[in-house]
Amino acid sequence: MRIRALAGAAVAVLLPIGGQAQATTAEVYTIADTALVLELAKGFGSASLDKDESGDPMISGRAQGLKYVILFYGCTNAKECRSIQLSTGYTDAYSAEKANEWNTKFRWIKAYDKDGSNFKMDIDFKGGITRDNLEAQLATWDSFIGDIKESVE
Numbered sequence: 807m808r809i810r811a812l813a814g815a816a817v818a819v820l821l822p823i824g825g826q827a828q829a830t831t832a833e834v835y836t837i838a839d840t841a842l843v844l845e846l847a848k849g850f851g852s853a854s855l856d857k858d859e860s861g862d863p864m865i866s867g868r869a870q871g872l873k874y875v876i877l878f879y880g881c882t883n884a885k886e887c888r889s890i891q892l893s894t895g896y897t898d899a900y901s902a903e904k905a906n907e908w909n910t911k912f913r914w915i916k917a918y919d920k921d922g923s924n925f926k927m928d929i930d931f932k933g934g935i936t937r938d939n940l941e942a943q944l945a946t947w948d949s950f951i952g953d954i955k956e957s958v959e
Contacts, residue, residue, distance in 0.1 A: 832936040832937065832938065833936065833937065834934035834935065834936055835931055835934060835935050835936070835937070835940070836931055836932070836933070836934050836935075837886045837887060837888060837931055838863075838878055838887040838888070838889065838890045838929075838931055840855060840863045840865075840878070840887075842937065842940070843865060843876060843890060843940070844865055846937075846940060846941050846944050847865055847867050847876060847944060848867075849941070849944075850867070850869040850944060850945070850947075850948045851867055851868050851869035851870065852867060852868045853865050853866070853867035853868075853876075854866055854867070857884070858877060858878075861884045862877070862878050862879075862881045862884050862887065863878040863881070863884065863887065864876065864877055864878065869947075869948050869951060870948070870951045870952070872894055872951045872954065872955065873894065874892055874893060874894040874947075875892075875893050875894070876890050876891070876892050876893075877890065877891045877893060878890055879891060887931075888930070888931055888932065889928060889929060889930045889931060889932075890928075890929050890931075891926055891927065891928050891929070892915075892926065892927045892929075892944075892947045893924070893925070893926045893927075894924075894925050894954065895922055895923050895924040895925060896922050896923045896958045897921065897922040898922055898923065898958060899922065900917075900919045900922050900923035900924075900958060901919055902918075902919045904917075904919070904923075904957065905917040905918045905919045905923070908925075908957055912950065912953065914927055914946050914947075914950065915927045915947065915950050915954070917957070923957070923958050925950075925954050927943075927946070927947050929943050
């Protein structure tokens with residue numbers, strides 16, 4: 807009986823090590839790889855790579871009928887960008903009260919009123935992010951599209 811208990815304890819101790827080893831085998835991105843972000847964005851709808859006014863990369867996309875952009879920030883010579891921001895908005899009137907209501911209810915995407923509604927979600931690559939985690943972040947954005955549309959109705 808004592809041997810089984812010790813063997814069970816040894817397995818329990820070793821399991822986290824195996825899980826940890828698997829996590830370190832995934833490639834970790836410390837900069838926003840435009841090709842990867844574009845590829846993953848296409849998994850949620852249409853997306854194309856362009857440049858913003860300052861020459862930094864920008865992805866224009868449409869998911870569930872909602873137009874959005876992915877802006878790249880902290881770039882060096884329009885490359886090696888440190889973070890991205892998913893952004894959408896409407897020019898219809900949107901009050902600060904409505905934005906506050908959104909921000910109180912939802913955690914991941916922030917809303918504000920400036921020439922209409924604005925919804926933004928930041929993703930930072932500092933410390934590294936895996937492909938799976940980046941895809942999960944984009945899936946979070948996608949999961950809120952219905953709520954965004956409802957908020958501006």
